[in-house]
């Protein structure tokens with residue numbers, strides 16, 4: 343991977359990014375029973391390629407530069423925020439604002455975010471292992487990160503294993519490939535195999551960063567592995583996941599302006615199989631240290647679930663905008679219940695945005711220099727993202743109305759025989775807009791709520807409701823909560839203890855999170 347970057351510092355332009363993707367080795371990618379020869383020209387992937395290309399384009403615009411690029415703390419250059427560790431509350435807040443702003447432009451995953459969250463988990467976890475075990479993972483990891491920054495690469499995090507029977511741990515699965523695992527440890531590296539699923543943006547990534555999906559016991563040693571492999575490494579098979587509207591891309595033959603697609607940007611998810619893939623030692627960041635997997639996941643999810651609030655806020659803003667536009671078109675914008683619904687949609691965006699910002703502000707600095715968001719707040723943020731955007735979706739569909747949900751296709755609207763009929767029927771009656779405007783806004787909502795994986799992302803991406811709840815339960819200081827009431831009601835009979843407790847409340851500054859220190863390592 344050596345994109346020509348002369349004249350652009352470390353940051354690739356859109357063209358350089360696209361060239362770098364075209365320059366990858368041939369990959370084994372499948373969809374609808376056929377092998378995809380070129381992912382960059384394949385119609386169902388066009389909107390996804392466009393989305394990530396847009397991010398590379400925006401990083402060169404002066405008005406975006408301070409939002410999505412930062413000075414590297416390792417190199418004397420600006421780098422993408424997605425390749426720079428969070429080192430302060432300000433960095434964390436920038437990530438939230440960038441996630442929201444980019445979601446307002448593209449209305450889908452940025453494709454670059456998850457890699458940065460893998461880095462957010464790996465940096466401190468590698469540091470902890472070196473500190474406790476005398477390994478040299480942190481230096482390896484930082485060298486890899488430097489390489490990523492120097493080449494302005496896109497990395498995706500590959501967390502979710504297919505998992506098989508949920509009640510059985512990795513080592514007890516009938517199919518060992520249900521979790522990615524180490525087949526062989528060699529002097530110069532390791533060999534890994536197994537499945538990962540739901541991988542967003544992976545087909546346009548330069549690097550795949552693999553981390554375990556769940557906490558592990560010593561018997562799961564072979565499954566405790568974190569490492570990075572180039573996406574075009576031999577031995578990888580990808581199968582693109584379906585979306586309800588994927589066949590529409592063939593109708594418009596890759597014309598991503600096609601009205602029936604709803605918008606020009608989308609993301610994709612794929613299943614990936616690693617078949618005895620060799621990973622050299624310098625790219626291995628955890629191998630067998632099962633007791634550090636939980637800690638790695640704690641650091642990772644604290645940042646990943648902060649981002650969810652930023653990008654869901656952006657999506658909700660866009661959805662609210664589309665519903666508002668449609669209300670204007672058909673003349674119901676002043677109806678009391680419509681205004682209430684639209685306002686609630688706007689407040690939904692602010693709620694998840696606010697939680698995301700707050701978890702960055704109330705974070706803490708890890709000794710490695712990485713900034714860890716307040717975990718209780720960031721899990722609360724993701725939990726909220728699994729719920730309230732669905733009210734926004736319901737309101738948008740309410741305002742979209744039945745004819746919006748069942749609108750004719752663009753092809754029928756333009757057909758010489760029935761086009762005029764369809765256009766008359768779909769005309770909103772407002773002289774400022776025509777039937778095609780209404781179709782565009784309607785398809786936008788359709789794309790967000792049932793054409794793409796946007797709602798699936800809100801529900802599952804970054805962990806489902808229960809995953810966030812489990813972590814939030816872990817980080818809630820239950821003894822502290824009970825102590826408040828013991829002191830307030832006199833159940834605590836020792837007056838001195840009660841006064842001391844009141845002083846601890848002042849020190850906590852309103853937090854109920856158990857920890858400003860590090861998650862405990864299981865012995």
Ligand SMILES: Cc1cc2nc3c(=O)[nH]c(=O)nc-3n(C[C@H](O)[C@H](O)[C@H](O)COP(=O)(O)OP(=O)(O)OC[C@H]3O[C@@H](n4cnc5c(N)ncnc54)[C@H](O)[C@@H]3O)c2cc1C
Pocket residue numbers: 456498499500501502504505508509539540541542543611795798799802803804805806808809
């Ligand atoms: C659109 C989309 C994009 C995504 N992008 C990515 C990505 O880029 N990278 C990535 O790595 N992953 C990605 N994911 C995966 C996502 O992180 C997972 O879907 C999520 O973590 C939940 O895992 P799961 O889907 O396997 O569900 P499961 O963990 O199997 O959960 C299914 C249900 O069973 C329950 N359950 C599971 N196990 C138990 C148990 N032992 N006891 C009781 N209840 C249980 C859960 O609470 C849940 O209700 C994406 C997912 C989606 C839908």
